[in-house]
Amino acid sequence: MTAKGMTRAAFFVLTALADQPRHGYGILREVEELSDGEVQLRVGTLYGVLDRLTADGLIVLDREEVQQGRLRRYYRLTDEGVAALDAEAERMAAGAGAAKRRIAEGRRAGTPARPAAEGPAGLERPTPPGLAGGYA
């Protein structure tokens, strides 16, 4: 799986397995926690993701346990999985950094107009921003 092709669900599943092997339910809970509750995987979705990550060689079965007559399988990252997660994290960090830089540049460009926009009521309205967001 290339970084470009990694889904949000796959990213969080890989992240959930980054520190230790986990079983299905453990992955579900960890993904929910890591994403602040934003990503809540269904069991069907989780196993679709696990199948894909296994086929891509990013995770492998670590061990099996039988608890109260039920099967519990633990999965862990492979070296390829660590590398793919690392690459995806780098890509996301680079994207976030670029976004922050642009926001800061936008704020700096917008600074001269702000006092007029925030002036007292009744004063002349500031010139609306142009198409590119500037005031030229």
Next chain:
Amino acid sequence: MTTLLETRYRAVLRLLPAYYRREREEEMVETYLWDLDRDTQDQSRPTLGEVASIAALAVRCRLGAPGAPRPYALLGSAVRQFALFAVLLQATSAVVDRALGLTWAFTRGADERRMFLTGFTGQDTTGTVVAVLTWTLPLLWTVAYFALLHDHRRAARYGALAAALPTLWPLAGSLADDQAVPWMPWYDTPAALLAWLPVLALCAAHHRDAPPARLPAGSPGLVFLAGCVVTGGSIVLVPAAADTVWAPATGFVVGALGWLLWRARRMDRTPPGAALALAALGLLVLVVRVAALYPWLHVPGAGALVGGGLGQTAALVLLTAALTVVAGRDLVRR
């Protein structure tokens, strides 16, 4: 002791194919029931979202998910190729139909131009919007075709979904008691199937885990151009026989015949399931061909149209039968 919720959940898991259940059922049940209070489990049911996720996984497993046994992998390949061939057929037909329509309207004088434009403007606002959408939306089959072959699957799905919408106008009109687009079930139903089955196949089989779509031979642009030349040429050369199905049926006959010849020379490079996909598409085109031809059978003065339609029907029957035989042999061989 098994709780009622576990029994219900296992019933939902029966949507999955047997090979997958053998491998995963116990593990999935454990994951699902992990933190649920055993005393209250009998009052719960699997949520709709949970059932939907299992249903989606079941479709994916049957259409060639990673690790699927050979029959499912073959079925997935056949469904994906059915979608690709059908989208190509729809795309070339839509482009040729509109290109020839525009050429006819704007090169034959003012009367023809007025007649063409009246099709859009000579009705109320809703009628105009419907006419414009009916004319433009099918062009999105082309977007779906190129998006699919460039591995933009989401764009391909949305394009095909939008392109197929106009086939629902007659049904929608009949439900709303609006006769602007008359509902002719004997023709509109197979025509809608010819549009919506490929959409369904596209959405279900070209999933994230599926291999990228590939044509058996040629580049996407060249194959599309060749399809346009064949379908357009069939109308230009035999205009008297050209009803709404003439061009796509000719496109299918020439394309399928070409594929059979190509297969005879390059059998080793034939993608699995291609013959099955073409046989299914041929059957669908045949049904639409017969449905479109039937009302003309006893109309005086429609001899050329009926003759052409009957010839196409015979060719489609022969080709579909040949493709079915080839598909059967491929299934045994593989």
